[in-house]
Amino acid sequence: MWSVVLLTVVLSFEYAATTKTNTRNGPSVRRNTSLPSIFDYIVLGGGIGGSVVANRLSASSQYTVLLLEAGTNVEDELSVSIPRNWMSNIPSSLSRNDLMGPNEPVVTYDISKRRLSSGKTLGGTSTINTQMYVRGNSLDYDIWAKQVGADWNYQNLLPYFKRVETSPRYAKNPTYHGSTGPLRLSPGGYEPPEDMLIVQACQALNMTFVEDWNGAQQIISPFGSVGFHEFTILNGTRQTAFGAYIRPVLNRNNLWVQDSSLVSKVNFDVSKRRAISVDWYDLETREAHTTSAKKEIIVSLGSLRSPQLLLLSGIGNTIELNKLGIPVIQDLPGVGENLQDHVITTGLWNVDSSSPFPMPPGSIINQAAWDLFNYNRTGILASSSSRTNVFIRTKFQPVNDSRPDIQVIIRTPNGNSLWALAYLLQPNSRGRVTLASRDPTDAPIVQMNYFSDPASHDVNTLMEGIRRVNQIFSTVPMHNSGFHSFSNLSDDIEFKNYLYGNKSSTANSNSGDHFTGTCKMGIDSIAVVDPRLRVRGIVGLRVIDASIMPFITSGNTQAPVYMIGEKGAQMILDDNNSTGTSAASSLHRSYNFSIVIIFYLVFYISTLIKQH
Numbered sequence: 001m002w003s004v005v006l007l008t009v010v011l012s013f014e015y016a017a018t019t020k021t022n023t024r025n026g027p028s029v030r031r032n033t034s035l036p037s038i039f040d041y042i043v044l045g046g047g048i049g050g051s052v053v054a055n056r057l058s059a060s061s062q063y064t065v066l067l068l069e070a071g072t073n074v075e076d077e078l079s080v081s082i083p084r085n086w087m088s089n090i091p092s093s094l095s096r097n098d099l100m101g102p103n104e105p106v107v108t109y110d111i112s113k114r115r116l117s118s119g120k121t122l123g124g125t126s127t128i129n130t131q132m133y134v135r136g137n138s139l140d141y142d143i144w145a146k147q148v149g150a151d152w153n154y155q156n157l158l159p160y161f162k163r164v165e166t167s168p169r170y171a172k173n174p175t176y177h178g179s180t181g182p183l184r185l186s187p188g189g190y191e192p193p194e195d196m197l198i199v200q201a202c203q204a205l206n207m208t209f210v211e212d213w214n215g216a217q218q219i220i221s222p223f224g225s226v227g228f229h230e231f232t233i234l235n236g237t238r239q240t241a242f243g244a245y246i247r248p249v250l251n252r253n254n255l256w257v258q259d260s261s262l263v264s265k266v267n268f269d270v271s272k273r274r275a276i277s278v279d280w281y282d283l284e285t286r287e288a289h290t291t292s293a294k295k296e297i298i299v300s301l302g303s304l305r306s307p308q309l310l311l312l313s314g315i316g317n318t319i320e321l322n323k324l325g326i327p328v329i330q331d332l333p334g335v336g337e338n339l340q341d342h343v344i345t346t347g348l349w350n351v352d353s354s355s356p357f358p359m360p361p362g363s364i365i366n367q368a369a370w371d372l373f374n375y376n377r378t379g380i381l382a383s384s385s386s387r388t389n390v391f392i393r394t395k396f397q398p399v400n401d402s403r404p405d406i407q408v409i410i411r412t413p414n415g416n417s418l419w420a421l422a423y424l425l426q427p428n429s430r431g432r433v434t435l436a437s438r439d440p441t442d443a444p445i446v447q448m449n450y451f452s453d454p455a456s457h458d459v460n461t462l463m464e465g466i467r468r469v470n471q472i473f474s475t476v477p478m479h480n481s482g483f484h485s486f487s488n489l490s491d492d493i494e495f496k497n498y499l500y501g502n503k504s505s506t507a508n509s510n511s512g513d514h515f516t517g518t519c520k521m522g523i524d525s526i527a528v529v530d531p532r533l534r535v536r537g538i539v540g541l542r543v544i545d546a547s548i549m550p551f552i553t554s555g556n557t558q559a560p561v562y563m564i565g566e567k568g569a570q571m572i573l574d575d576n577n578s579t580g581t582s583a584a585s586s587l588h589r590s591y592n593f594s595i596v597i598i599f600y601l602v603f604y605i606s607t608l609i610k611q612h
């Protein structure tokens with residue numbers, strides 16, 4: 001009997017030794033105990049997809065979860081938390097700035113525009129993005145569902161969108177909005193005076209005002225709609241995926257968050273076709289590690305890095321892998337293909353200095369703005385720069401497709417002009433991500449191939465989009481407020497020069513920073529993951545991030561990725577429940593069993609003492 005007591009005491013001590021609470025040590029998020037060599041789940045990448053998954057898997061104490069992230073914790077840095085400061089963080093040490101491929105027509109002459117930014121911190125790109133929160137159009141998901149099954153239609157995804165958010169502004173509409181999710185949404189606080197003017201201008205063009213882009217309907221009039229964004233801003237401060245999903249649960253004993261950790265390879269048990277461990281490099285201690293996963297490895301490195309990791313691990317196009325001498329684990333020719341982005345074009349619309357329109361002269365980010373932010377977390381610095389949003393249907397959108405094909409965002413860069421961006425929402429061009437070398441620290445080659453579709457749908461639609469923006473600025477309300485429209489945008493050749501640039505002028509189109517589709521979900525020949533986000537032909541490996549989208553959604557991409565994280569995590573938990581319980585859970589059960597035995601022994605011994 002005493003051997004049982006001894007065993008339970010030893011087990012209890014061991015359990016306690018591995019479950020010390022997380023300590024925050026400078027910018028790093030690590031524990032003061034050594035990292036175990038095996039976990040139930042390993043999540044790679046602490047961006048939006050990875051943060052959601054790591055939170056949901058570790059919600060049950062029966063699973064041990066490791067989250068590996070290359071960047072660090074910058075949550076409390078002022079440059080991150082000031083919502084309006086997002087533009088200063090690209091490029092910066094917080095972002096990865098990959099170069100576009102060498103033959104990109106759109107930026108051939110303007111080297112400074114050749115950057116593709118993504119976040120390199122805990123929280124990933126949610127740390128540097130513009131914070132607009134749009135789910136996209138419900139038809140986007142219904143089109144996905146036609147390829148991958150009804151699980152992914154909008155009606156069936158709605159519970160996951162709602163699970164993400166707490167949206168006080170739309171609390172009265174529980175059919176479409178959540179009220180208990182980790183991510184707090186808000187209207188952004190600051191209401192620039194020009195916003196109502198844009199609304200009037202759009203209404204003059206028979207566009208309707210939409211109260212809620214994530215509600216029942218996105219496009220109401222056939223011409224398009226105008227409205228205001230929701231943002232991932234809480235009390236005047238940026239909210240990241242790390243801040244919403246990971247920081248509040250850092251005290252979970254079964255969740256380990258290891259930042260400054262660059263993942264370099266997934267290893268396999270080839271005979272079982274199973275992912276079993278991950279190679280990674282500690283950027284702080286400069287040590288190489290291999291950590292094993294009992295159940296699954298989840299790849300959430302974003303659309304430019306998830307395909308890179310799969311390729312480095314031997315999953316991809318056999319011909320390409322052979323060229324680099326990488327042993328092939330699984331031939332999946334679609335890895336890195338199908339890259340989609342919302343290519344944008346931009347323009348500045350100037351206003352007369354004598355304009356009656358009440359725009360403040362000079363820079364709008366002045367001492368008064370700083371004071372408002374410092375003391376109250378209000379004012380222009382406490383907001384993003386892109387409150388007004390217009391969804392447009394151009395003449396190129398087929399009648400039977402009810403989605404907008406252009407999104408327009410209006411920004412105020414300084415006192416005497418408005419800056420408008422037009423995003424091409426459903427591009428036909430496709431880019432690709434390939435390996436530059438076998439070195440995981442080398443950036444992959446990213447060929448965006450903007451405007452490469454043979455029928456020129458993309459360039460024609462974007463030209464039409466910016467013309468429609470010009471129309472908005474030519475309306476009576478804008479004219480009366482002193483705005484000037486562009487005169488040269490009627491001529492197609494002039495316009496193409498404007499978009500592409502030429503030797504004397506810079507290009508006015510660029511990446512929309514919405515990289516998607518490179519580990520496409522589906523069942524076709526270039527699909528990388530199946531509709532349950534499992535890498536095809538491999539056990540124990542999923543991809544859960546923006547890269548799984550078969551088609552890019554019609555709006556900014558963070559809201560869809562939060563949803564994909566929620567949906568993917570639920571799929572893992574459901575699949576696990578249907579295939580039996582884990583070794584971790586049996587350890588947990590034996591721990592509980594030990595406690596019962598101790599109580600029993602104490603009771604038994606005290607009864608014996610009483611009897612004597």
Ligand SMILES: Cc1cc2nc3c(=O)[nH]c(=O)nc-3n(C[C@H](O)[C@H](O)[C@H](O)COP(=O)(O)OP(=O)(O)OC[C@H]3O[C@@H](n4cnc5c(N)ncnc54)[C@H](O)[C@@H]3O)c2cc1C
Pocket residue numbers: 044045046047048049050068069070071090117118119120121122123124125126128129130131132133134261262263264300301302303305513514515544545546547555556557558559561
């Ligand atoms: C400038 C900018 C503005 C944007 N604005 C908006 C907006 O206003 N609204 C909107 O909806 N969307 C916006 N987006 C897009 C949106 O933020 C992204 O679509 C979304 O964050 C993608 O999520 P993800 O999980 O796929 O990748 P990410 O959030 O990028 O996460 C990937 C994570 O993996 C980590 N990682 C990568 N490689 C490794 C490795 N080898 N080892 C370890 N870790 C690694 C990265 O550091 C990162 O933390 C913007 C994007 C940019 C760049």
